[in-house]
Amino acid sequence: MSSDFKIYNATELWQIETSLPSIPTFSQNLDKILGNDGIQLGSLTELLGLSGSGKTQLCLQLCASVQIPKILGGLNSEALYVDTNANFTVERFKEILFSSLAKCQEIMGSSILIKEEDALKKFHYVKAFGLENFCAFLYQLPNFLSDKPHIKLIIIDSIAFPFKEGISLKQRTGLLFRLMADLQKIALNKQIAVVLTNEMTTRIGLSTGAIVGSLGDTWSHRCNMRLLLTAPEPLKNLRLAVILKSNVTAERVAKFQITSDGIRDIQ
Amino acid sequence: MNALERKEHVYLTESILKTLKQNRIITLFDFLQEEAEKLSTLTKxxxxxxxEIRQEIFKKHSAHLINGATLFINSLTCKKYIPTHITSLDEVLGGGIPVGLITEVCGLAGCGKSQLCMQLAINSVKESDDSVLYVDTKGDFSAVRIQKILDANGVSYKDMALIMLKIRVVHIWNMEDLITLLENIKNGILKIEKLSLIIVDSLPCLMLQHFGDENKIGLTFLNRVVNNSRYISKEFQTGFIYVNIQTRWIDQDVSEPEEIESSCTVKDITYNEKRNRCLGKYWQTIPALLLVIEKCSDYDIENNYENCVMIKVIVTRHTNPLLAENCTLKLNALGVT
Incomplete structure (x- = not known):
């Protein structure tokens, strides 16, 4: 019976947590505040922000970053992109992917060539519109992942969108927590990073400011890392990222920008 | 239900047991329920x-009677607290996390609940041979963070390994598994040497999975979890910490202006933010000790070079819910101090 529960000690867990590199964001400032030099594998990361703050852009960048070759300390793995709000465009992704790979190529020299066609094959895209579609996909996710063992990053853009209609508030919380428990179980077992985006909503009268992440206060406990993205000056290409919650690092602010190549530091 | 066996009484010979079995009297309960005269004719x-046999069975299987003096001596000799080794917190708690009772740690998201729990895990094993079980329901336990805290405190690699070996972590994803885990500990199927503290981080993460169910199955699960936890903490002399979450909701108070004559009535709307502990009414009175954590907001995030957050811990006991004591702790790279 006791074999039902794998009881680790902290040393074993430390070995698991540090055995694989994190997924870098291509902005050193951002990597630094995230703690382990990027997005930690095996945990849930939530990106919050108003529209236009760069959530989707950061997601696309991560899908490219996950392909960094092993020689450069990368994962050389694949990404799964679950698109629920139709924000994804393949042209923009190609732009970011190819310039990220070009940068890798530049560092490695011409010894190893990365084919653009192969790179695109390492990206898996799922269009999940509507709640039924979304839940059905997550239900068969374990099978999907055993078919494609190289996936190390799952993006859900956005988590709030499927829950906008067709479900009562109470059922939404229950369903959301069940889905996340199953998702995180796989993520921890297979050491996959899960990145969710979430929208902002207004709750008038809160002492901490009226604009908060959607899905309510209970949801805000669920993710291991919450990162708030803002564009403080809309005309300038300046983005700020604040850690709202983290189990590894302190709350700090990082500056970055979105260029045609993807997420970069401000020079 | 226990089967009726020979060892129960000398009068119960093999042949008698066989006869009884043929008459469908198999368990102790069957034997007690059957009419005495019928049993007498059956067994001769x-x-x-x-x-006499019946009396003997009752005596053997009833709950034990302990007299007051023994109870008192037991209570004097057994340990009452697990010190947190955070001086100001120990002072407010009156010694530490109570043994044999349920303690709740509660607060809003990102206020430092898990950080405090990880620190308690470290502190309770650091100076002793005890071990701690960390039940992780949402992947918030970070061994990297534990290692960083120990490293920042200048602990040698050898001691670091020794400390981390004593922190046991188990991942639980639903209420059924949590109950099975607790029952396994209770029945001795799962043995953890020198277990002094069990931390469940967090319970609502499991309970909220049953939120919105019509059948109230969540409440049944919660009840079983509470009963098993109480048994374990008493029997194995452990502290038991449950992490709960807080949610906020807003009351709108519309205060009507006194003078109604004025042509344009301006209504003053005041908003009252209220905080609510999750897990429902049943749970509210379960923990014997309640630690509510609040993040102090009076620090500047831009110029905070030390990367230090102050957290306020408000302690309430079920013996006097109106009396609240508090202390302020510092959370930074060194952990919670």
């Missing part, structure tokens, strides 16, 4: 003998 024992 005299009526007083049957009654």
């Amino acid at each position: 024992l005299t009526l007083p003998q049957v009654l």
